[in-house]
Amino acid sequence: MRIKEAQQIYRANRAELVERKRKLQEQKKQLEEKRNAAVNGAELFAEEAATLELSIQETNKIFDENQEILDRLTEQYCSVWNAEVTRQQSDVMSESAADMAKIMEVARRIAKGAKVPGKDEQKLMEYSMELYMTAKNMGSMVKKEEQEEYKSLWEEKKKDDAQKYDPQGKAENAAVGFDLPNIELPATESETS
Numbered sequence: 001m002r003i004k005e006a007q008q009i010y011r012a013n014r015a016e017l018v019e020r021k022r023k024l025q026e027q028k029k030q031l032e033e034k035r036n037a038a039v040n041g042a043e044l045f046a047e048e049a050a051t052l053e054l055s056i057q058e059t060n061k062i063f064d065e066n067q068e069i070l071d072r073l074t075e076q077y078c079s080v081w082n083a084e085v086t087r088q089q090s091d092v093m094s095e096s097a098a099d100m101a102k103i104m105e106v107a108r109r110i111a112k113g114a115k116v117p118g119k120d121e122q123k124l125m126e127y128s129m130e131l132y133m134t135a136k137n138m139g140s141m142v143k144k145e146e147q148e149e150y151k152s153l154w155e156e157k158k159k160d161d162a163q164k165y166d167p168q169g170k171a172e173n174a175a176v177g178f179d180l181p182n183i184e185l186p187a188t189e190s191e192t193s
Contacts, residue, residue, distance in 0.1 A: 001175070001176050001180065002172065002173050002174065002175060002176070003073055003076060003077050003080070003171060003172060003173075003174050003175075003176055004172035004173065006069075006073055006176050006180055007070065007073050007074075007077070010066055010069050010070050010073065010180075010183075011070065013066050013183060014063070014066050014067065014070065017059060017062060017063045017066060018063075020059050021056070021059050021060070021063065024052065024055055024056045024059060025056070027052055028049075028052055028053075028056065031045055031048060031049055031052060035049070062183055065181070065183055066183050069180065069181070069183070072178060073176065076174070076176065076177050076178075077171045077172070077174075078171070080167075080170055080171040080174045081167040081168065081170070081171040082167075083170075084165060084166070084167040084170045084171070085165075085167050087165070088165040088167075099123075102120075102123070102153040102154065103123060103124055103127045103131075105153060106120045106121070106123065106124045106135075106153060107124055107131050107132070107134075107135040108135075109148075109150055110124070110132075110135040110136060110138075110139045111134075111135040111138040111139050111142075112138075112139065112142060112148075113139045113140075113142030113143075113144055113147060113148075114139075114147060114148040114149065114150055115147050115148065115149045115150070116150050116152075117150070117151065117152040119152050119154060120150075120152050120153055120154065123154065
């Protein structure tokens, strides 16, 4: 089961449990009013009060179990989300390092007197005009018996090859990493009768 589906199921279950807890608290309040209004109310409504208290405790227990599962699902969701963001940042850093290596290679080629494409020279100038001018000056001092010619180090990137990052989609569609128990709502007094 996917995390998103599990979260929807257990959130709906939590909403039902919250409503159940509200109704039970309302019943408890009404029972206390009856008990206080009647002579010997404590003895007359003792059994009903005990049954109601057990129902409240059972509902609270199930609510806590349901909440624990929701917390675990949220933890897993966040872990998957963070892993995707980390992957994205890593890819950006790797790309930046690769660009830096290309810039240094272009400077080296120019400094040894080779001919590089204008696009590559432009990238070097954008990075550092000082480095570009130093490489050009060194290249002009080299004897040019046979000038090497290089192709561009920056190839056009295809839009289809672009990485797509979707932390939310990855997190929602990841498989739940633990067994999900089946939590049922406790039966109310009216359902058991």
